[in-house]
Structures are given as structure tokens and as C-alpha cells.
Amino acid sequence: MKKVPILLLFAFLIAGTVFAQNNKAENIIIVSIDGLRWHEVFQGAEKELIINKKYNSQDSAQRIKKYWADDQQERRAKLMPFVWGTIAKSGQLYGNRELGSKVNVKNPYWFSYPGRNENLTGYADIKVNSNDYPDNPNKNVLEFIDQQKGYKGKVVAFASWDAVARIINRNRNGLMVNNPFEDIKGDNLTEAEKLANEIQHYEPQIWGDGERLDATTYALAKSYIIAKHPKVVYLDLADTDDHAHGGNYDLYLDAIHNIDTMIGNLWNYMQNDPFYKGNTTIIIMPDHGRGEGKQWTSHGSGTPHSNDTWLMAIGPKIKPLGEVKNNGQIYQDQYAKTIARLLGFNFTSVNPIGEAIDSVVK
Numbered sequence: 001m002k003k004v005p006i007l008l009l010f011a012f013l014i015a016g017t018v019f020a021q022n023n024k025a026e027n028i029i030i031v032s033i034d035g036l037r038w039h040e041v042f043q044g045a046e047k048e049l050i051i052n053k054k055y056n057s058q059d060s061a062q063r064i065k066k067y068w069a070d071d072q073q074e075r076r077a078k079l080m081p082f083v084w085g086t087i088a089k090s091g092q093l094y095g096n097r098e099l100g101s102k103v104n105v106k107n108p109y110w111f112s113y114p115g116r117n118e119n120l121t122g123y124a125d126i127k128v129n130s131n132d133y134p135d136n137p138n139k140n141v142l143e144f145i146d147q148q149k150g151y152k153g154k155v156v157a158f159a160s161w162d163a164v165a166r167i168i169n170r171n172r173n174g175l176m177v178n179n180p181f182e183d184i185k186g187d188n189l190t191e192a193e194k195l196a197n198e199i200q201h202y203e204p205q206i207w208g209d210g211e212r213l214d215a216t217t218y219a220l221a222k223s224y225i226i227a228k229h230p231k232v233v234y235l236d237l238a239d240t241d242d243h244a245h246g247g248n249y250d251l252y253l254d255a256i257h258n259i260d261t262m263i264g265n266l267w268n269y270m271q272n273d274p275f276y277k278g279n280t281t282i283i284i285m286p287d288h289g290r291g292e293g294k295q296w297t298s299h300g301s302g303t304p305h306s307n308d309t310w311l312m313a314i315g316p317k318i319k320p321l322g323e324v325k326n327n328g329q330i331y332q333d334q335y336a337k338t339i340a341r342l343l344g345f346n347f348t349s350v351n352p353i354g355e356a357i358d359s360v361v362k
């Protein structure tokens with residue numbers, strides 16, 4: 001047998017590794033922020049609402065100091081420093097209607113289950129018309145990705161709202177969906193996972209037993225991410241919608257600010273973890289918008305403009321377009337196919353689903 005020179009062998013091995021890395025399947029973190037308006041994302045805190053005593057449960061002077069600036073760009077950066085310091089520079093933001101960037105819900109209901117169904121299945125299903133809707137019959141992009149080579153068992157979800165298990169239909173697909181007050185299971189949990197499991201049971205159940213605070217959902221998700229390295233994470237956060245329905249603009253702003261920080265910390269963590277560094281995308285969207293002026297607390301088909309939404313993405317394959325202007329119209333039914341395409345897959349369904357968003361995937 002002819003001997004392969006050892007140096008040549010190493011060269012092949014190194015080339016093979018480089019090739020494998022270039023073709024390494026991507027990871028994606030999908031963050032859903034319930035009922036966060038485009039107004040706060042692009043314009044920051046709204047003056048009429050932040051100064052109105054009726055809409056502030058606590059000291060409004062403190063929130064004004066924290067979130068107000070006369071300059072709109074400065075104001076929005078105070079509210080969402082990660083979005084405006086990092087995503088606006090290295091990623092893409094859609095939905096600033098003042099710049100001709102329109103993003104909308106396609107389903108006719110403009111509330112939570114139908115919105116998340118649309119985001120995840122690509123289908124604005126007229127039959128999905130209630131937050132109490134049972135297990136979702138529509139195929140979603142998470143279970144689709146879970147069936148692709150290299151992804152089996154590496155697609156997981158963490159949710160602040162218990163309807164998410166039905167929306168994803170874990171009873172059908174067996175995906176790991178961590179619903180409120182469910183523990184991360186397994187024999188070899190890290191201390192961080194064990195602590196996150198434990199403390200969720202001590203939190204005040206402000207919105208009943210079907211909802212958990214976003215900070216708790218985040219702790220569970222992050223501890224799991226660090227320990228298990230899932231390739232696809234759906235993180236479903238909801239404090240924003242709850243505080244807005246409660247009419248507490250100060251707490252709504254705090255929720256937005258905290259979620260921005262959570263996403264930033266997750267992103268920064270991933271830039272330092274060899275598993276995620278350089279091959280992970282974060283895509284962020286709401287399920288619906290909210291009304292304008294006095295109707296900011298509400299949403300639904302009876303509340304005008306609560307179908308106006310937004311979209312953000314950042315990652316190595318995402319062109320750094322920043323705040324996109326005059327992009328025409330994006331609908332939320334395009335997200336499922338876009339998410340799959342970012343990983344190199346073509347999501348199809350028996351349902352008529354939206355096309356991938358060109359400027360995100362190209």
C-alpha cells in the first residue's frame with residue numbers, strides 16, 4: 001500500500017474541516033414578543049402615554065427619566081438599546097411606516113393564537129379564530145425543521161403563555177415545548193437549569209396559572225441553550241401584551257426594555273460560544289400590533305391599526321440593511337418560509353403559505 005505523506009493527510013483533514021464548517025447548517029433563534037407596537041420600536045415611548053397618570057401605575061417621573069428624550073432616535077435607543085445599537089447596525093428592521101416600510105398581520109383577527117399560527121405555519125387560517133383553539137391542525141415550520149437531517153430533537157420552544165403548546169401542537173409532533181411552570185426534564189441538568197426550574201415556582205402568578213413572567217421563561221431558555229445547544233429555539237415572550245391590556249404604560253415600557261436586554265444578552269452569549277458563533281440568526285416579531293392613541297391597550301379586528309406590525313433579523317447571512325425604507329408590503333404569513341430558507345430548507349405545506357421575504361434570505 002502506498003503511504004500517504006503525513007503532511008498531505010493533515011492538509012486533507014484541515015480542508016475537510018473548513019469545508020464542513022462552511023456548509024455547517026445554521027442555527028436560528030425565533031423570538032416572539034406579544035403585542036409590541038411598531039410605534040415603540042421605531043419611535044420610542046409615546047409622550048401622551050408616558051405622561052398620562054391614568055396609564056402609569058408607578059412614579060412616571062422615573063420612567064420619563066429612563067425612557068424619554070425629545071429626539072426620536074435617542075428616545076427609541078433608550079427604550080431598546082440592543083435593537084438600535086446592534087440590530088440597526090448589523091441586521092434589518094422592517095415596519096417603520098413613516099419610512100414606507102409596511103408589515104402586517106394577514107389573518108382577519110389581530111390577536112394572539114391566530115397571529116402565532118400565521119407566524120409559525122405560514123398560513124393565515126380563517127378557522128383559527130380563538131385563543132382557546134385546540135391543537136393546531138396546521139403544519140408548522142418548527143416541526144418541519146425538526147424532521148430535517150441534523151435537526152432531530154434540536155428544535156425546542158420556551159413560552160410565557162400556555163397556549164403555545166397547542167399552537168405548536170406538541171401532542172402531534174412531540175417537540176419539546178416548555179410551557180409555563182413546566183420544568184426542564186432530564187437526568188443531567190446543570191445547576192443553572194435546576195435553579196431556573198426551581199425559581200419559576202416561586203414567582204407571583206400575576207396573570208393566572210397559564211402565564212409566566214418573561215424573566216423566568218428567559219432563565220429556563222438560556223440555561224437550556226447553554227447546557228444543550230439546541231439548533232432552533234422558539235422563545236415566546238408575553239409581558240408586553242399583559243401590561244398593555246392592564247393599561248400600565250410604565251410596566252409595558254419596562255417589559256420592552258427588559259426583553260431588549262434579554263435578546264442582547266443572548267446574542268452576546270452566542271458570539272462567545274463556538275457552537276453558535278458565526279452561524280446563528282436571531283429573528284424577532286410580534287403576533288399582532290395594538291391600537292393607537294387611547295386604544296393602545298387593545299387589539300383585535302375592532303381596533304384599527306392593530307394589524308400593523310414589524311420584523312427584525314440579525315445574523316451572518318442577514319445583509320446589514322438597518323432600518324429598511326420603502327420595502328413595500330410584508331405579511332406575517334411569510335415568516336415560516338423565511339425561517340426555513342435561512343437554514344437552507346424549503347418549507348412546504350398542504351396550506352397556501354406566504355413566500356419567503358427576499359431581502360431577508362438573499
Ligand SMILES: [Zn+2]
Pocket residue numbers: 034035111112113241287288
Ligand atoms: Zn398577543
